Amino acid sequence: MPDLNDPKNDVWWRHAVTYQVYVRSFADSDGDGVGDLPGITARLPYLRDLGVDAVWLTPFYTSPQHDHGYDVADYEDVDPLFGSLADADRLIATAHDLGLKIIVDLVPNHSSDEHVWFQAALAAGPGSPERARYLFREGKGGHGEEPPNNWQSVFGGPAWTRVEDGQWYLHLFDSTQPDFDWRNPEVGDMFEGVLRFWLDRGVDGFRVDVAHGLLKEESLRDQVVEAGERLGSGVDTSGQAQADNQHSMVERTLRDEPMWDQPEVHDVYRRWHGVLAEYAGDRMTVAEAWTQTPESMARFVRPDEMSQAFNFAWLLAPWSAPAFAEVVTSTLEQLSEVDASPTWVLSNHDVIRHATRYGGGELGLRRARAATLAMLALPGSAYLYQGEELGLENADVPPEQRQDPAWFRTGTEWRDGCRVPMPWSGEEPPFGFGPGAGQPWLPQPAAWAGLTVAAEEGVEGSTLEFYRAALAARRAHALPAPETVELLDAGDDVLAFTRGDLTVVLNAGQDAVELPAGDVVVASEELEGRLLPADAAVWLRA
Structure with missing residues (x-):
């Protein structure tokens, strides 16, 4: 792992906690039921106080919204649904005044059919x-x-x-999202212009959508599909992959995927690396690359390419201490070979929220808090998804109110439920999401009255206050800790590791376990003396 005490590695994105804002669902300033840029700007102090370092905004560009902004009609303007270019400039400036970085989503694989x-x-x-x-x-x-x-x-x-x-x-996605031919130099030139347009406006980085998909095998040959495989992408963005295969990638048989992860895609990111290097302030890129192995993921973050790549291995792993341990070791081993820093993420706008994946209800929330606490102790950067700090689960959106294009094409619903707008205050929808009354663009559950920011703020033991404490502990104890992670043998149901004098223990079993020596820094649940209860995690300092 790179030594963050070395000045050459002292760049913000190597250790930042980034908070993902799903623009449609964060805060609505004008009462139309859809989130917008002025709404986000007004809520930026909340994110500063939460303790994050950066904000990633999903696409807000001009779009017919068939895939909620991931179908871009104009990469250099703001859709009127979300505001104006002046609103974007104001958001960026306000964030910088508050000490927050801004990462914007870039969608280079495809455009809207209205482009x-x-x-x-x-x-x-x-x-x-x-x-x-x-x-x-x-x-x-x-x-x-x-x-x-x-x-x-x-x-x-x-x-x-x-x-x-x-x-x-x-169109590897919806029929309204035609794929660009990245072998045509006009495409690369156009996107260099897009990068410079937003860099000149002050953005600090780009989250690159479908980063592994830009180049296809030139012949566009048929995909070879083995018996039992699903024809197509092999990309399981639903987060429902069978984890016994997903977290143990070494033994997997690789799928034939002529549409993904072609060698020439790395030339694109070498060019982009050069563009960003012309700008001050350590501008960065982070790849959404659903690759098949840790080795292929590491190729995106070689020194002359992208800054980071999302590490989805933990997100896809089951609730299992051995699975988590393998994710940690395999990630750190592969990235050390290319001198890159790891990223860690448990939820985003494309997957079922981890409180639901881990069982839902009180059990799912306990596990979600524990996994988050362990994740925040690891070296590298972490990504949080809006609402997880409130303990939100996937909402059950009635079929007649769903808007996800994947639902209409497959009948499988996984994304609308994690995109329901944030509850800020009040006893009924829209829970302070925007002015006025009634449900926003996706309906909020009535049960969220107890999960609003106002309901949790200042309440001891609430998930919001737990996140604030965990992020403060990360700044005080994890960031100064050595980068080396040493796994401890604490039994099959326990993930335990040290970073210098910081010890982290996660109990994935059914029985309480004895804690090693050390003073408690932060815990996901109340401890029973020196016993760590089931489905809980703790940091200890020697």
């Missing part, structure tokens, strides 16, 4: 330079009536849609 380039491609016809910016191909069959290959969309169904003149275009 001016795609509209020009449809108008220009086959063989035109306009179509060469996307992946248009002739179909198979006697009259081109079959898709060009057998690829499937991540959202379900074929990854190809036919246009009126008979050609097909590729």
